[in-house]
Amino acid sequence: MAQYKSLFSGSVGQKFTMGLTGLFLILFLIVHVSLNSLIFLNDGGASFNAGAHFMSHNPLIRVLEIGLFAGLIIHIVQALRLTLKNKKARPLDYAVNGGKFNSTWYSRSMGILGSLLLLFLIIHLANFWLPTKQALIKNTEHNTYTNLKQVFEKGYIVALYLLGVASLFYHLLHGFQSAFQTLGLNHKRYTPLIRKAGFGFSVLVCALFAAMPIALHFNILD
Amino acid sequence: MSNGTMNLTLKVWRQNNATERGRFETYNAQNISPDMSFLEMIDVVNEHLIQEGKDPIAFDHDCREGICGMCSMYINGRPHGPKQGVTTCQLHMRSFKNGDTIVVEPWRSAAFPVIKDLAVNRSSFDRIMSAGGFISVNTGNAKDANTILIPKDDADLAFDAAACIGCGACVAACKNASAMLFVSAKVSQLALLPQGQVERQARVLNMVKQMDAEGFGNCTNTGACEAECPKGISIENIARMNREYLKASMD
Known part of the structure; x- marks a missing residue:
């Protein structure tokens, strides 16, 4: 009997959506951080600009970009729906709550961390995505590397980006392994490996993301 | 003193x-x-x-x-x-x-x-059990228990899940008041045993549906339930329930 409707509805189905879109966004992060790392080749941004040009002009990437925004929006909308349902499930909160004895603070704060990430993302898109799009519409060449250097001249922007990366770190730290658990991938032998991989991934990705504004702000790269 | x-x-x-x-x-x-x-x-x-x-x-x-x-x-x-x-x-x-x-x-x-005061009505758990926490049995004389062969590993896991006493501490501890540890323990216990196969797919779908209808929250994998469970029920059961749900939904 076809029960496919239940696949994406109800508490378990909605969680599948969260896990799948989360993993999809993680795949995007791998692409993003790889391209960012091109600045560390220290070639005056030539490789980085070539990468940025490819990402903004390739037709396949254009289609994937729509998919990426769709994935992000589904992840956010579903999170909001689930959060509202969860609030209704406990109308009156405890006077004393010992959450710290049974779970990590970041696993309990995914909504707040996600909201901080969203705020960061809006600023981030305004800083870099929007100028690229404007150049594309005007059909002018956009030097993303120069754009980067200009944005990260300001100390408060660097601080803001580091805060965004910190939110991402803790969001990933819980989200990476949580997605596997939600999709039913829990195994005595593999779950500890998934947890370690999730930790390693979060550290590596966030360290690379954080290194970029720091390196540009302090002119560590030529 | x-x-x-x-x-x-x-x-x-x-x-x-x-x-x-x-x-x-x-x-x-x-x-x-x-x-x-x-x-x-x-x-x-x-x-x-x-x-x-x-x-x-x-x-x-x-x-x-x-x-x-x-x-x-x-x-x-x-x-x-x-x-x-x-x-x-x-x-x-x-x-x-x-x-x-x-x-x-x-x-x-x-x-x-x-x-009243500290006593709460947990009959929502009973209704979840009525929705799928049962197995079909033949009438007539009881068969010798040893005629059904069960792998030791499965028997152990089913037994661990069956240790759930349905107290509701998992719901109480969960920041979302989710009942997934309870429901997954019951789903796992029966899905792991040969006796639970007849209703296997309908069970997970119906129990999850009833859990949602009762107004429990959603699991965010904080693991608070497992840490506070007096019977040490593992969140591995939640992953198993999700797998059961996925299989039943796609069949």
């Missing part, structure tokens, strides 16, 4: 019924033996309240040996108190210090409405 007994201050949630607003009342529990269980300590407080012509604190309890799942107090921010792997009836007063202030609340969940 005299003769090794303890004096404690209790802040207990008092609520007359499901609709009325509740409030905290403060009581002094005096001359409490450290060897008493938490429930026996409340019994002593209640005896004094009755002697004073006051309304005793209503709370659930039955076997008082940690196997029935009736006791259900949220003590100092944790279901069944500060000790791991025990129910409130197995929690002894030696786990507290003389002069401590202890805050006692009921399980807080929309699906567990307060009956």
Whole structure:
């Protein structure tokens, strides 16, 4: 009997959506951080600009970009729906709550961390995505590397980006392994490996993301 | 403290019924033996309240040996108190210090409405069980139990899941008041055994549907349920339930 409707509805189905879109966004992060790392080749941004040009002009990437925004929006909308349902499930909160004895603070704060990430993302898109799009519409060449250097001249922007990366770190730290658990991938032998991989991934990705504004702000790269 | 007994201050949630607003009342529990269980300590407080012509604190309890799942107090921010792997009836007063202030609340969940004070109505769990927590059996004489072969690993996992006493501590501890640990334990127990195969797919779909209808929240994999479960039920069961649900949804 076809029960496919239940696949994406109800508490378990909605969680599948969260896990799948989360993993999809993680795949995007791998692409993003790889391209960012091109600045560390220290070639005056030539490789980085070539990468940025490819990402903004390739037709396949254009289609994937729509998919990426769709994935992000589904992840956010579903999170909001689930959060509202969860609030209704406990109308009156405890006077004393010992959450710290049974779970990590970041696993309990995914909504707040996600909201901080969203705020960061809006600023981030305004800083870099929007100028690229404007150049594309005007059909002018956009030097993303120069754009980067200009944005990260300001100390408060660097601080803001580091805060965004910190939110991402803790969001990933819980989200990476949580997605596997939600999709039913829990195994005595593999779950500890998934947890370690999730930790390693979060550290590596966030360290690379954080290194970029720091390196540009302090002119560590030529 | 005299003769090794303890004096404690209790802040207990008092609520007359499901609709009325509740409030905290403060009581002094005096001359409490450290060897008493938490429930026996409340019994002593209640005896004094009755002697004073006051309304005793209503709370659930039955076997008082940690196997029935009736006791259900949220003590100092944790279901069944500060000790791991025990129910409130197995929690002894030696786990507290003389002069401590202890805050006692009921399980807080929309699906567990307060009956009175610390007693909550957990019949939502019964309705989830009615939706799928059963197996088909043939009528007639009982067969020899050993005619059905079960791999040892499966039998062990099913037994671990079957240790769930349905107390609701998982719901109480979860920041989302989710019942997934309870439901997944019941789904796992039966899905792992040959006897549970007939209703296997319908069971997981119907039990999850009923869980949602009762107004429980959603799992965010914080692991609080597993940490607070008096029977040590693992969140591996939640992953198994999700797999069962995925398979049943795609069939």
